[in-house]
Amino acid sequence: MAVDFESEIKALRATVRSIAEVSDLEKLEAQITDLETKASAPDLWDDVEAAQQVTSQLSRAKAEHDRVTSMEARVEDLEALVELGQEESDAETMAEAEKELASLHKAVSELEVRTLLNGEYDERDAVVTIRAGAGGVDAADFAEMLMRMYLRWAERQGYPTNVLDTSYAEEAGLKSATFEVKAPYAYGTLAVEAGTHRLVRISPFDNQGRRQTSFAAVEVIPLIESTDSIDIPESDLKIDVFRSSGPGGQSVNTTDSAVRMTHLPTGTVVSMQNEKSQIQNRAAALRVMQSRLLLLKKQEEEAAKKEMAGDIKASWGDQMRSYVLHPYQMVKDLRTEYEVGSTGAVLDGEIDAFLEAGIRWKRGQERAAE
Template identity: 75%
Template sequence: MASTDFSAEIKSLRSTYASIEEVSDVPRIRADIAMLSEEAGVPDLWDNPAAAQVVTSKLSHRQSELERLTSIRTRIDDLEVLVELAEMEADADTLQEAETELKSVRKALENLEVVTLLSGEFDAREAVVTIRAGAGGVDAADFAEMLMRMYMRWAEKHGYSTRVMDTSYAEEAGLKSATFEINAPYAFGTLSVEAGTHRLVRISPFDNQGRRQTSFAAVEVIPLIEQNDSIEIPENEIRVDVYRSSGPGGQSVNTTDSAVRMTHIPTGIVVSMQNEKSQIQNRAAALRVLQSRLLLVKKAEQDAQKKQMAGDVKASWGDQMRSYVLNPYQMVKDLRTEHEVGNTSAVFDGELDDFIDAGIRWRAAQRRPQS
């Protein structure tokens, strides 16, 4: 087995890192941190909690970006020192340790490289994900619940916080729809490549004849609205209906009409919220999601890049972007990038990074001008 050429590998790592650092514009990040730190230090900052939250959130995001960049550079420096010591002392164990760290640093650089491709106007935002059962009856509802768990597990693996905003349970099993936030820098840019129709093929656990069933679910991803986005919606353009929240099996989980269904009359966009404790809280949450969706509509009208936005997903034959096949073989395959894996259990348990990375690279390639 040929030994690793550490000198060439480290040189390659440094070259890749230099390109990432240039694209990331580190001087600009440092300048933003200095400016935001100054704003965060103003004594009366928290007199306006909403504005303070915007400042501190932006500061935290920029500091995280800088930390990601500087920590990788430090790891490359440390790797070089480790290799020098190992080769000087002809220490096989230390060389093996260096080999392991080399692979780890290379993977971290690949992940960092993907982040540099997230340059859309809203890519740095947190995300609101909505999953809807499509064609396929009870299997589709069950599939929608499987997808919700998959994204929740993905967020958990990365240490991202989540908040369920609305769940509409199907009568027999699963979900008609669910909406939840994923609170992390670049959550929207990262997960926006997951938007589209997902297809499941399996032996239906709900069919007493054990037949194979194909079902569909739609995933919508929108950026979370910020306080300074200024999407004003006239009251006469909104219809608000209230009803009682309900849980699995139709059992009442609330004895008052606290759930809210908000309809934007000009566009027909409907948002439902029931997971907060009061009607006022549900109304505020619904308005925020409605504003987020209208923000995308406004952006789409301005630049006509509708394919980047949350669009009309039919969740049926002919428009699926990913297939999850559990029978007659085990395979998850993205139909855009051709990326596929055979470990379906791992994917449903939140192992999505390779699919997401491939999707982001594919999208970047689609946006490049064709020669």
């Protein structure tokens, strides 16, 4: 069946136009001009932290602007390619146009999803923590599988990551792990992964080859910024130091460089051991602690709003995704009903479709609640 390029291009152009309106390119251009003025100031680097913030904001604003304008240019180029192929009756050119049309549909869909990320902290970097749940050694192994899945996803996107803490289980896998994903909208994108993940498979740790169900919890919080007003009195913190350890409990550090920080009023605990010194681990722990308390504060505010608004049934269930490796192969999101049979690809980081479905679902729930 021949592709109706005219209607396809018309639809793409309309979608890109609506994305540009939501993105408010004029406001973005004014922001870029203002940031470029600040970035060119001769005394910019007198305050290193402020300078880094300006350059980071400028880089993000330019990337956001280019993302939309380049899409408009790609639609124009596709239209020119189609006209050329039709005038010359060139099958090879038309095949190239079909390929570009499919690529554009995917890129525009991803860009459209980005416009849904308009929450207060959505554009922040993300801090992801994975904890093994019920299921013994299989759960610890599953926690490590999930950590690899997210790190592979970030690698595929070209996003830098930084592993802050890893607590290894005795036999295999991880008790818990915490890492940063440093990219624009990393928090907004990955926030839909928060919840309980479930694995069903023949356990490689069971000598009788029985099927095992295990669980792991994923927590996603936005990374704190220097402009956020989260002050933690020293008296509210209990700080313990200990020696870092590697897999199987083997010592990897001969000094007490690892830090366990407890926020006494809330009982929130953060452990850090992957930096080289106690000072670095303490700074990293404080940053993550501030991020968790910031999110906790927001959740309390949201809960108060919901209580005032009455009972809203659109809520996130704890168990949000199942990974079934036996007796059949399937990964299914229990909120969006999105599922695929390629379990290996998903566990190797191909989770974009799940993220997109989750973001659309979450925004739909928020609209329904409003």
